[in-house]
Amino acid sequence: MIRFSKEWRTSVKQAAKPSSERSPQVQSLTRSLIILETLAEHDGGLSLTELAHISELPTSTTHRLLTTLENRRFVRFNRGSNLWSVGVQSFVVGNAFARSRNFVPLAKIFMRHLMDQAGETVNLAAQDQEEIVYLAQVECREMMRAFVRPGSRAPLHSSAVGKALLAAMADVDRNRITQRRKADRAETGNVYTPEFIKSLEDVRTRGYALDDEEQSVGVRCVASVIYDENGGPLAAVSISGPSARITNERIPFLGELVRQTCKDITTDFGGRLPSEIDLHGGGTSNA
Incomplete structure (x- = not known):
């Protein structure tokens, strides 16, 4: 499987770093998208620690954003394996692109x-x-x-x-x-x-x-x-x-x-x- 390029990852993660000119809402949105993109690359799911490490985000921030995304069904949490994966709403949004x-x-x-x-x-x-x-x-x-x-x-x-x-x-x-x-x-x-x-x-x-x-x-x-x-x-x-x-x-x-x-x-x-x-x-x- 082809992965996201290093340059693409770097540019997106740079955008997620704190900035005096960037509102907290925009920063949270960018970080949430990083989490979704990371989960999309790992079919078997990721633990909270793994996801935070790969996304280069603090564990506490990652958990907070995951909770919000889970409430909106963009991600799901398997309580048996303690792994996070992409949720059904992500498919709905992606399928809208395919239809368009x-x-x-x-x-x-x-x-x-x-x-x-x-x-x-x-x-x-x-x-x-x-x-x-x-x-x-x-x-x-x-x-x-x-x-x-x-x-x-x-x-x-x-x-x-x-x-x-x-x-x-x-x-x-x-x-x-x-x-x-x-x-x-x-x-x-x-x-x-x-x-x-x-x-x-x-x-x-x-x-x-x-x-x-x-x-x-x-x-x-x-x-x-x-x-x-x-x-x-x-x-x-x-x-x-x-x-x-x-x-x-x-x-x-x-x-x-x-x-x-x-x-x-x-x-x-x-x-x-x-x-x-x-x-x-x-x-x-x-x-």
Whole structure:
């Protein structure tokens, strides 16, 4: 399972630290969200001590917030095991997002067909700031296959779906992400090098991106983008599998399969392709 990135955790936990400019209510809300995100990563539940340690919050504060969240059914406490876990209300809220993005059921119809064509696992993901969040997966029938749980995250720059989304963004949106990362390079290192930015041009040209064992050793992914009604990147679909099966010779074939699938989903969902809207130049395409 892919975990939340170190950079994402650091930024959220920094926001939870006391500040003279931050109200107690905002601080408590931020800390409550940290607790929910932490519990979401641990299916078996966590003890109070474990949760406080992982969340980097005082035990007394963690218990107080858990009590409030339990009253609202966002978390639940198993008195037999003394473990805390995500509650039913968290599912209700999360399911509301899935309903609002009703392209997911539509996309899965196409994803199943793509899995049959490619013989490999197919994933659906969307952008969340500098990360991607996996929304759905259709597993292939092979014994050895890639697996990622819906809700898992990965960095934009090291995943095929992330690269595809970056390449499809309007320049101003992509620059906002790369410039923000450059500002933090002393602490985390700048992954958005000139070479990386230039490689995104190749992604746009061929219509798909490649993760060559960058996210997981031994796993390769090929991805393309689904566009919304304004011609912006809505989500991305990837084909993933062992490097032994996704060979250099198969990549162009798989890339074309996923590119065409995303084009079909875009059309069926009522989206518009880049050839219809010139996002990068700021005007309307005549092509």
